[in-house]
Amino acid sequence: MVKATNITWHNAAVTKSDRHLQNGHGSCVLWFTGLSGSGKSTIANAVSAELYRMGINEYVLDGDNIRHGLNRDLGFSEADRTENIRRIGEVAKLFVDSGTIVTTAFISPFRTDRDQVRALFEKGEFIEVFVDCPLEECERRDPKQLYQKARRGEIRDFTGIDSPYEAPDQPEIIIRSDLLTVEKAVKEILGYLRDKNVI
Template sequence: MSSNIVWHQASIAKEERHNKNKHQSFILWFTGLSASGKSSVANAFARTLFDRGAQSFVLDGDNVRHGLNSDLGFGEEDRKENIRRIGEVSKLFVESGQIVLTAFISPYRADRDLVRSLVGENEFLEVYVKCSVEECEKRDPKGLYKKARNEEIKNFTGISAPYEEPLHPEIILDTEKHSVEECVKQLTKALIERGLI
């Protein structure tokens, strides 16, 4: 980093934004296999937060790759850079007083831990959207598993590339056993118990 770059202190503190919004700001990091239900749960929960008057925003893996990360592929290094960038964007949302919901496969523990290290204690909650490869492959809404099996897609998580399950996630949502609505209820309860919303 250049020595000519100096951090400019904001005129509005994060705590002031918390007071105005009447809730804390933090990252809900949804991780899981493709088709596990990360985006579905994140977006449904964002609606719940909105209806409660909370400031939130969803960063979705596919959507971000249309713009900010359109220059990245799916090899290991590009995946790491994808998550690093999203981590930095998420940190900005936390500073702005918002709840940011990120729906990314984010297959590597080290990358998720890096994002956790960017923010303060209790500002990062890892949400493991648990669903077996077999079930995700049955769902396959985008036809990606079929393409991966036919070797049309290389480095596909769960098939030809690894997924490292979270070791100690703050929240586990089992979408193989529970509906989106049930998962939203579980999330709401967990965050209320933590005093975050």
């Protein structure tokens, strides 16, 4: 619901197409989704680093980092998770409009929330990357000891334990992070961007 009144959308003098021409590449959001510990942030940052090396405008929006600032007022209830993803979608849209390839690393557990973000973008700009990793492997990795805390009841509404994760129905890219190295995952994602003439 829009609460602000007496507001008007202003079209920019420099368009997204202008930026694409100047940059020599397109823009999009690579929306990484998957369980905690699946490797979303690791792969997103590796993709970002490779794009940077190639001279491409890029940026990473990471779930934990965003919750330190923009979304620090949100908890982990279903309503707060939905608002978290809504805000990130709007920020990602601004990045794409600026001519940037933005990678986002968020669990974003609910299909409806991800679909609402997809609807913000033009066709082909929202690229859902499902980092598919079995829960058992994510728990084995458990880099932040979050699963241990959730199993002990110290964390409530933890995705995969007492809150559901809804896997994408038709993601653009599936990365089996328990089977692929980070390097191979990056190669697959960059190959997709080349096939779609984004880079």
